[in-house]
Amino acid sequence: xxxxxxxxxxxxxxxxxxxxxxxxxxxxxxxxxxxxxxxxxxxxxxxxxxxxxxxxxxxxxxxxxxxxxxxxxxxxxxxxxxxxxxxxxxxxxxxxxxxxxxxxxxxxxxxxxxxxxxxxxxxxxxxxxxxxxxxxxxxxxxxxxxxxxxxxxxxxxxxxxxxxxxxxxxxxxxxxxxxxxxxxxxxxxxxxxxxxxxxxxxxxxxxxxxxxxxxxxxxxxxxxxxxxxxxxxxxxxxxxxxxxxxxxxxxxxxxxxxxxxxxxxxxxxxxxxxxxxxxxxxxxxxxxxxxxxxxxxxxxxxxxxxxxxxxxxxxxxxxxxxxxxxxxxxxxxxxxxxxxxxxxxxxxxxxxxxxxxxxxxxxx
Numbered sequence: 001x002x003x004x005x006x007x008x009x010x011x012x013x014x015x016x017x018x019x020x021x022x023x024x025x026x027x028x029x030x031x032x033x034x035x036x037x038x039x040x041x042x043x044x045x046x047x048x049x050x051x052x053x054x055x056x057x058x059x060x061x062x063x064x065x066x067x068x069x070x071x072x073x074x075x076x077x078x079x080x081x082x083x084x085x086x087x088x089x090x091x092x093x094x095x096x097x098x099x100x101x102x103x104x105x106x107x108x109x110x111x112x113x114x115x116x117x118x119x120x121x122x123x124x125x126x127x128x129x130x131x132x133x134x135x136x137x138x139x140x141x142x143x144x145x146x147x148x149x150x151x152x153x154x155x156x157x158x159x160x161x162x163x164x165x166x167x168x169x170x171x172x173x174x175x176x177x178x179x180x181x182x183x184x185x186x187x188x189x190x191x192x193x194x195x196x197x198x199x200x201x202x203x204x205x206x207x208x209x210x211x212x213x214x215x216x217x218x219x220x221x222x223x224x225x226x227x228x229x230x231x232x233x234x235x236x237x238x239x240x241x242x243x244x245x246x247x248x249x250x251x252x253x254x255x256x257x258x259x260x261x262x263x264x265x266x267x268x269x270x271x272x273x274x275x276x277x278x279x280x281x282x283x284x285x286x287x288x289x290x291x292x293x294x295x296x297x298x299x300x301x302x303x304x305x306x307x308x309x310x311x312x313x314x315x316x317x318x319x320x321x322x323x324x325x326x327x328x329x330x331x332x333x334x335x336x337x338x339x340x341x342x343x344x345x346x347x348x349x350x351x352x353x354x355x356x357x358x359x360x361x362x363x364x
């Protein structure tokens with residue numbers, strides 16, 4: 001019997017066509033400076049809201065950068081200077097800070113309307129912006145910085161479907177954020193290749209562009225075997241062919257899956273950055289030592305055991321293979337994975353790996 005429920009990114013009750021509309025708009029974002037505004041515009045294609053904000057919060061210094069959509073949203077008498085300090089009263093942010101759970105939540109999940117109205121944050125900011133209902137979530141960015149999206153309404157609360165939809169979009173937003181950061185660096189690629197901390201491979205239609213980083217090609221050959229001149233190692237070429245498709249065979253959207261290879265000495269992660277128009281596809285290649293991988297994963301709020309398990313997932317081990325290596329039952333390891341998903345605010349293995357890859361291989 002055909003179910004009336006859809007699946008997208010592992011979330012039940014989410015229309016995959018709505019997710020695909022947003023992903024199509026996210027694919028056009030290639031600049032870190034405009035990411036917040038354009039990402040909110042993309043989300044508006046799937047979730048209805050009065051206005052929204054993109055926020056980068058540094059809780060160690062009580063500073064914040066934010067942008068809003070649409071432009072020109074009236075601020076009334078909102079105390080913008082006090083917002084970085086007062087935003088710490090936000091029940092959703094407090095939940096994220098306390099539990100590490102960055103998934104989508106509503107204000108009404110934590111406080112009543114009367115309790116919200118008692119907050120200085122409401123009285124000095126939200127009241128003037130006509131924020132009575134809010135749906136917010138954060139990306140898996142390391143402490144003390146939180147990157148968050150807040151969708152606001154005045155007259156009605158967000159539905160369970162809205163929550164599930166924003167959760168389904170979360171890994172795609174995180175990936176777009178990471179790619180926008182990298183693509184901003186890639187401007188003037190000839191100079192960047194000599195100075196960037198990452199090794200890069202620029203792809204042409206028929207193989208490797210002449211501007212490819214020799215260091216990147218050496219790393220790929222070391223892990224996957226030497227290719228023919230002007231081409232990629234066969235496992236890498238097969239992976240690139242898969243990553244150039246944005247949906248599964250049944251039409252469900254998916255995030256790009258990093259290619260991971262490693263041993264006890266070095267771990268290699270290759271990420272696919274899709275091009276568009278005149279911009280070529282790019283591979284970002286990075287090698288790290290296992291201890292640094294574990295350290296960065298623990299900074300996401302994971303225990304040492306959870307970090308060890310997620311590192312094995314990043315290397316491509318299945319649940320049963322990881323359980324055998326750690327000498328634990330598969331059921332025990334699966335429970336650890338559920339804790340990892342909750343802490344990272346994701347609902348699937350691929351999204352957890354993407355969040356881990358972002359944490360480990362974006363840190364400098």
